[in-house]
Amino acid sequence: MIGTDELELMKKSIGEFLSMNSFFSTSRSRSTAARFARSSPVADKLHRILFEIEIDPHLQTKPFTDVAHISYHKKEDEVLIMLGALFRIEKVDEDKKEDVWVVRMSLASEEDFHLKEIFSYMKNTIGDDTDLDSLGKILSEMGEYTQAKKCYKRMLEEANLVVGRAELGLGIAHMDCYEDTESLGHLEQALNIRQRFLGQDHAAVAECYRNIGSLHWYVRHDYNQALSNLKHAVQIQEAKLSSDSIELAKTYGNIATTYGYLNRLDLALEYNKKSIMIEEKILPVNHPKLAASYNNIGTIYERNKNYSKALEYYEKSIEISRKILPPGHLTLTRTEKNIRTLRDRMKE
Numbered sequence: 099m100i101g102t103d104e105l106e107l108m109k110k111s112i113g114e115f116l117s118m119n120s121f122f123s124t125s126r127s128r129s130t131a132a133r134f135a136r137s138s139p140v141a142d143k144l145h146r147i148l149f150e151i152e153i154d155p156h157l158q159t160k161p162f163t164d165v166a167h168i169s170y171h172k173k174e175d176e177v178l179i180m181l182g183a184l185f186r187i188e189k190v191d192e193d194k195k196e197d198v199w200v201v202r203m204s205l206a207s208e209e210d211f212h213l214k215e216i217f218s219y220m221k222n223t224i225g226d227d228t229d230l231d232s233l234g235k236i237l238s239e240m241g242e243y244t245q246a247k248k249c250y251k252r253m254l255e256e257a258n259l260v261v262g263r264a265e266l267g268l269g270i271a272h273m274d275c276y277e278d279t280e281s282l283g284h285l286e287q288a289l290n291i292r293q294r295f296l297g298q299d300h301a302a303v304a305e306c307y308r309n310i311g312s313l314h315w316y317v318r319h320d321y322n323q324a325l326s327n328l329k330h331a332v333q334i335q336e337a338k339l340s341s342d343s344i345e346l347a348k349t350y351g352n353i354a355t356t357y358g359y360l361n362r363l364d365l366a367l368e369y370n371k372k373s374i375m376i377e378e379k380i381l382p383v384n385h386p387k388l389a390a391s392y393n394n395i396g397t398i399y400e401r402n403k404n405y406s407k408a409l410e411y412y413e414k415s416i417e418i419s420r421k422i423l424p425p426g427h428l429t430l431t432r433t434e435k436n437i438r439t440l441r442d443r444m445k446e
Contacts, residue, residue, distance in 0.1 A: 262291035307331035347376035
């Protein structure tokens with residue numbers, strides 16, 4: 099709400115500058131801001147007001163930060179504008195339909211020569227960055243110590259999660275090099291970090307369990323331990339992810355492979371089909387992962403001596419491979435040889 103005198107002063111100040119003398123919470127969503135404006139009761143000599151703020155992202159000074167990810171009301175797309183931010187008043191109009199006054203403003207530029215000293219002071223105080231560190235400094239300066247603590251706690255969490263991603267990446271890299279001890283150490287570190295900061299049943303935690311499971315079947319050949327971790331992963335993913343998540347498909351594929359090594363071909367086929375159902379929904383028709391999955395299913399059918407079904411899936415696989423691989427590629431020639439061998443076997 100704004101008083102009549104202040105409104106009249108704004109209307110007479112087109113082209114002049116307006117300084118924020120308090121922390122200014124805004125939203126990227128006009129409908130959200132308009133909803134707040136309409137919720138204010140009209141009173142004598144008080145008017146509803148809506149600020150439309152234009153900010154050039156190329157300006158060097160950025161006295162604002164996007165706090166949607168740490169705001170309690172995440173759907174409001176909140177942007178916080180710092181104390182002392184300067185705006186040029188461009189236009190003041192009444193929207194009679196919505197019964198609200200609309201003030202259009204633009205963020206002041208450093209090119210406004212008479213503002214350079216102010217901008218210089220702002221830079222020296224908080225710097226150019228608009229990250230959580232800058233926001234924490236602003237909040238501390240304002241005496242908002244509880245909010246400042248939240249900023250720095252969030253900053254610490256994000257830093258630790260970056261470390262967690264690095265640990266996971268190192269674990270996978272060591273796994274690919276068949277360095278199981280090093281791999282397991284990094285994967286368990288990633289798991290511990292994610293459990294601590296994201297909770298026990300977060301999808302990112304499931305990703306760690308899946309990779310630990312993969313390590314056990316791929317490098318250590320400990321298939322029971324692999325299944326234990328993979329089933330833990332899939333339990334979380336089925337609860338937290340959509341039914342057509344590619345991450346879920348990856349875990350189903352790993353479980354299928356493990357059951358294949360255990361010679362549980364019925365379960366290997368079941369989980370391979372769960373995986374391929376998702377992949378067929380979301381991957382391009384000629385994606386190499388589809389070719390690999392069709393080949394895996396063909397292998398299970400061949401081991402079950404269901405040669406006609408095996409051939410069906412091998413041919414699906416090679417149809418994709420021929421489109422995406424050059425002639426003579428090792429994978430292509432090997433699959434073609436397998437198909438010829440299978441056809442010969444079917445003639446016997």
